[in-house]
Amino acid sequence: MSIPADTVVSQLQWRYAVKKFDSTKKIDAPTWQALEQALILSPSSYGLQPWRFLVVTAADVKSQMPALSWNQTQPQDCSHMVVFTARENLDAAYLDNYIAYTESSRGLAPGTLAGFRKMLASSVESMHSHFDWNCRQVYIALGQLMAAAAMVGVDSCPMEGISAEGYDKLLGLSGSGYRTVVGCALGYRDPSDAYASAKKVRFATEMVLQRV
Amino acid sequence: MSIPADTVVSQLQWRYAVKKFDSTKKIDAPTWQALEQALILSPSSYGLQPWRFLVVTAADVKSQMPALSWNQTQPQDCSHMVVFTARENLDAAYLDNYIAYTESSRGLAPGTLAGFRKMLASSVESMHSHFDWNCRQVYIALGQLMAAAAMVGVDSCPMEGISAEGYDKLLGLSGSGYRTVVGCALGYRDPSDAYASAKKVRFATEMVLQRV
Numbered sequence: 001m002s003i004p005a006d007t008v009v010s011q012l013q014w015r016y017a018v019k020k021f022d023s024t025k026k027i028d029a030p031t032w033q034a035l036e037q038a039l040i041l042s043p044s045s046y047g048l049q050p051w052r053f054l055v056v057t058a059a060d061v062k063s064q065m066p067a068l069s070w071n072q073t074q075p076q077d078c079s080h081m082v083v084f085t086a087r088e089n090l091d092a093a094y095l096d097n098y099i100a101y102t103e104s105s106r107g108l109a110p111g112t113l114a115g116f117r118k119m120l121a122s123s124v125e126s127m128h129s130h131f132d133w134n135c136r137q138v139y140i141a142l143g144q145l146m147a148a149a150a151m152v153g154v155d156s157c158p159m160e161g162i163s164a165e166g167y168d169k170l171l172g173l174s175g176s177g178y179r180t181v182v183g184c185a186l187g188y189r190d191p192s193d194a195y196a197s198a199k200k201v202r203f204a205t206e207m208v209l210q211r212v
Numbered sequence: 213m214s215i216p217a218d219t220v221v222s223q224l225q226w227r228y229a230v231k232k233f234d235s236t237k238k239i240d241a242p243t244w245q246a247l248e249q250a251l252i253l254s255p256s257s258y259g260l261q262p263w264r265f266l267v268v269t270a271a272d273v274k275s276q277m278p279a280l281s282w283n284q285t286q287p288q289d290c291s292h293m294v295v296f297t298a299r300e301n302l303d304a305a306y307l308d309n310y311i312a313y314t315e316s317s318r319g320l321a322p323g324t325l326a327g328f329r330k331m332l333a334s335s336v337e338s339m340h341s342h343f344d345w346n347c348r349q350v351y352i353a354l355g356q357l358m359a360a361a362a363m364v365g366v367d368s369c370p371m372e373g374i375s376a377e378g379y380d381k382l383l384g385l386s387g388s389g390y391r392t393v394v395g396c397a398l399g400y401r402d403p404s405d406a407y408a409s410a411k412k413v414r415f416a417t418e419m420v421l422q423r424v
Contacts, residue, residue, distance in 0.1 A: 001219060001222070001223075002223060002363065002364050002365030003215055003219065003223065003363045003364060003365075004364075005242055005243050005245070005246035005364050006246065007213060007215065008246055008250070008360055008363045008364055009246050009249045009250070009253075010213070011213075011214060011215070012249065012250060012253045012356075012360065013249075013253060015253075015255070017255065017259075030217055031217050033217070034217035034218065034220055034221045036417070036421060037221045037224065037225075038220070038221070038224060038359070039420075039421065040414050040415075040417060040420065040421065041221075041224045041225060041227075041412070041414065042355065043227070043229065043355075043358055043370055045370070045372045047229075047413055049414065049415055049420060051420060052420050052421070052422060053420060053421045053422070054421075054422050054423075054424055055421060055422070055423050055424065056424040057423070057424070058424055061424055101413065101415065102413045105411055105413045106410060106411050106413065107411075123373075132344060135348060136347060136348055136351045137351070139348045139349070139351035139352050139354075139355065140351050140352075140354055140355040140358075140370075141355065142351075142352055142355060143254065143255075143351065143352040143353065143354060143355020143356040143357075143358075143359065144224075144355040144356070144358065144359045145355075146255055146352075146355075146356065147250070147355065147356045147359035147360060147363075148220055148224065148359060151214065151215045151220045151359075151363060152214050152215060152216075152217050152220055153214030153215075158255055158257070158352075160257045161335075171424065198318065199317055199318050199319075200253070201259055201313065201314045201317045201318065202252050202253065202261065203252075203261055203313065205248070205252060208251075208252065208261060208263060208264050208265060209248060209251065209252065209264070209265045209266075209267060210264060210265070210266050210267070211266075211267050211269070212266055212267065212268040212269070212270055212273055212383065
């Protein structure tokens with residue numbers, strides 16, 4: 001059951017990068033479940049899902065984040081802070097696991113996807129950096145999450161201004177094979193946040209879009 | 213007017229990477245207008261919008277794309293082929309223009325955002341590659357576009373398997389300061405596309421999502 005186009009646009013216009021969250025308002029469980037699904041269902045190249053999402057709601061962890069985020073308070077005041085991490089590499093073991101998982105999920109005999117595995121390995125081989133490529137995939141998930149949040153009326157703030165090393169340490173990611181890339185704070189805007197009513201700045205269509 | 217969470221999830225579940233588009237079906241004008249807005253309204257770090265979107269519907273251009281796309285036919289058969297390009301750099305002139313545009317859009321006196329301009333310059337200075345960073349922003353727009361398309365019931369296929377150099381040449385991007393990064397074909401699935409009914413493969417939640 002698809003959604004009217006003008007509703008989608010008005011929700012995307014409603015979205016802005018929240019500066020100040022209302023720290024008393026929490027995202028309820030069913031709404032949060034949907035946003036987790038938006039993360040999990042996010043598209044990625046070849047379906048490789050080279051990511052892990054950390055969903056931080058623990059107050060004692062959130063309270064340490066502003067110091068690692070140029071003193072921005074959104075990670076502490078929001079309801080759910082998502083930390084996007086990307087895999088450092090795409091090694092043979094990861095590809096093997098992905099192929100086996102796909103075969104098993106789809107009820108295919110082991111080895112059915114050997115041709116796809118070979119193509120995948122060749123593609124991965126040609127990348128200049130697995131981590132950089134994985135980071136790009138992570139940004140698809142970030143885009144999908146923010147769009148989905150806007151649809152369900154949840155506010156968000158993408159956060160690149162964080163110390164990836166600091167977050168890695170705080171979240172115990174060392175040795176996990178995954179590294180912090182970007183964050184996204186989710187919750188509800190504080191009524192005092194003046195940015196909510198600031199005019200959205202977007203280049204004119206003809207500056208950023210060309211019809212061929 | 214926000215959308216029920218389960219509707220959002222079911223539309224995201226409905227989405228898949230289309231292998232075969234119905235080349236007779238076109239996205240109507242109002243629906244396409246909404247998807248253009250999803251592109252234009254896409255979030256980017258600092259709001260810099262370091263991108264241009266080329267929307268290709270011309271048959272004689274689309275027909276040249278499969279040869280530049282590992283012989284995949286989606287760019288030719290789809291209704292609207294979006295080519296995402298990223299700026300090669302973030303030079304002082306671009307930042308100046310963005311700041312002036314923002315001041316003008318918001319009715320601020322010239323120079324009001326000098327402090328923000330300074331912070332921006334320092335942040336941009338510290339990036340290891342402007343182009344790589346701009347590419348990441350482009351992937352936010354890709355994520356938002358695919359999510360919005362799913363909401364309005366439009367099918368899509370993200371396309372990384374394209375020759376960026378070939379697309380640059382085809383679209384005359386040389387010297388523009390922008391380079392092809394990724395594509396997204398949009399339209400309607402062909403009823404014969406077996407991938408539409410294949411089980412979606414996603415790692416189990418505990419494999420990709422950790423609650424802290």
